[in-house]
Amino acid sequence: MKIQEMEANGTAEKLGAATHWICTANHGFAPYAQEELRRMFGAVKSTVIIPGEMLRVTLQKEAEQVIGAILSKPPIFLRHLFHIDWEWHVLEQGDLAEAIDALSAFVLSDPRLLNAGKIAVQPRKSEQSLWNGSASELRELLQDKLCGLKAEFVVRDADYIVSVFVGKEFVYAGISQPEYNISDWNGGAVRFQREEGQISRAKFKLLEAELTFGIDFTAYREALDIGAAPGGWTSFLLERGIKVTAVDPAKMHPSLKNEPRLTIIRKNAGEVKLREHQFDLLVCDMSWSPKLTAKLVSELLYALVPGGTAIITVKLLSKKPMALIQEVIETFQQSRMQVQRAKQLFHNRDEITLYMIKY
Numbered sequence: 001m002k003i004q005e006m007e008a009n010g011t012a013e014k015l016g017a018a019t020h021w022i023c024t025a026n027h028g029f030a031p032y033a034q035e036e037l038r039r040m041f042g043a044v045k046s047t048v049i050i051p052g053e054m055l056r057v058t059l060q061k062e063a064e065q066v067i068g069a070i071l072s073k074p075p076i077f078l079r080h081l082f083h084i085d086w087e088w089h090v091l092e093q094g095d096l097a098e099a100i101d102a103l104s105a106f107v108l109s110d111p112r113l114l115n116a117g118k119i120a121v122q123p124r125k126s127e128q129s130l131w132n133g134s135a136s137e138l139r140e141l142l143q144d145k146l147c148g149l150k151a152e153f154v155v156r157d158a159d160y161i162v163s164v165f166v167g168k169e170f171v172y173a174g175i176s177q178p179e180y181n182i183s184d185w186n187g188g189a190v191r192f193q194r195e196e197g198q199i200s201r202a203k204f205k206l207l208e209a210e211l212t213f214g215i216d217f218t219a220y221r222e223a224l225d226i227g228a229a230p231g232g233w234t235s236f237l238l239e240r241g242i243k244v245t246a247v248d249p250a251k252m253h254p255s256l257k258n259e260p261r262l263t264i265i266r267k268n269a270g271e272v273k274l275r276e277h278q279f280d281l282l283v284c285d286m287s288w289s290p291k292l293t294a295k296l297v298s299e300l301l302y303a304l305v306p307g308g309t310a311i312i313t314v315k316l317l318s319k320k321p322m323a324l325i326q327e328v329i330e331t332f333q334q335s336r337m338q339v340q341r342a343k344q345l346f347h348n349r350d351e352i353t354l355y356m357i358k359y
């Protein structure tokens with residue numbers, strides 16, 4: 001990755017061993033993303049760009065080292081990052097046009113983009129941004145200015161991503177291959193269209209887990225859905241061709257009533273009796289005390305076949321989520337579960353999603 005010179009308000013600042021990044025987490029979780037970076041890289045200097053959500057971070061590491069470490073141990077809370085290749089201090093609103101021209105010239109001069117087939121321009125802005133229009137208007141403007149590139153502008157599956165953030169005083173930009181941003185979605189915000197008749201928004205969490213963890217749900221035979229009502233996850237599993245047993249004392253959505261591949265058990269999960277190794281997939285979205293959820297699910301793991309998958313949301317009720325996650329993971333590890341990924345998905349609110357395999 002070529003590290004460019006950064007030009008701030010006309011004054012070039014050479015970047016040495018330190019690298020600068022725009023880092024994003026779900027709202028309220030930026031401090032934990034910062035803590036993850038501190039544990040990975042030692043000293044972290046940061047400035048808040050959007051409170052609780054976005055930081056400008058300085059790390060005393062080369063960009064390649066940062067990316068390598070993040071790819072080998074994906075963080076839980078850090079949802080997205082881009083390396084700042086270019087930044088501009090805009091002193092007055094009227095100077096924004098000049099900054100956007102300078103940004104376009106910078107992007108046009110990047111040799112990596114000359115032969116790129118597909119480029120995604122991903123602009124974001126803060127509430128008090130210098131840019132008064134919408135982010136998509138900014139994307140259109142930038143794409144017009146970048147029409148000198150031979151590439152096709154795309155939203156997904158790009159060869160390169162041009163990340164842009166326009167804040168209150170600064171414009172930041174970075175050019176990277178998609179895998180270097182943790183997520184190839186703009187700011188890691190994974191968007192799905194709400195479907196007609198969709199039972200619950202919770203379904204987005206499982207859709208996002210499928211995409212982010214690369215899980216092929218069509219490969220499963222039979223699933224146990226714990227805390228299933230009103231049935232967003234159940235409907236997703238049925239759509240993937242899986243036979244489902246849904247456990248919840250609450251009512252399932254009426255649209256699921258005549259589904260032949262669905263068994264509904266209207267009970268507390270602590271009271272159900274299941275067959276040993278009956279399921280090759282267990283999902284749980286109980287929105288309940290994390291430690292009690294871990295205990296309850298552990299007691300039902302006899303029903304999951306060895307090699308089976310578990311996807312569980314863990315509510316972060318404590319002020320020390322890192323320690324809580326560790327404790328929950330240890331409970332599952334004692335029950336022969338191997339954690340593949342622990343991640344706060346974009347559609348997780350005050351929770352994370354655990355993706356585990358039984359051994």
Ligand SMILES: C[S@@+](CC[C@H](N)C(=O)[O-])C[C@H]1O[C@@H](n2cnc3c(N)ncnc32)[C@H](O)[C@@H]1O
Binds near residue numbers: 202247286
């Ligand atoms: C967030 S909702 C689940 C949403 C569901 N995943 C969907 O996609 O529609 C949480 C559900 O967990 C259920 N629940 C909470 N504690 C439970 C327990 N001990 N046993 C079974 N279900 C439980 C609640 O009744 C509630 O319906």
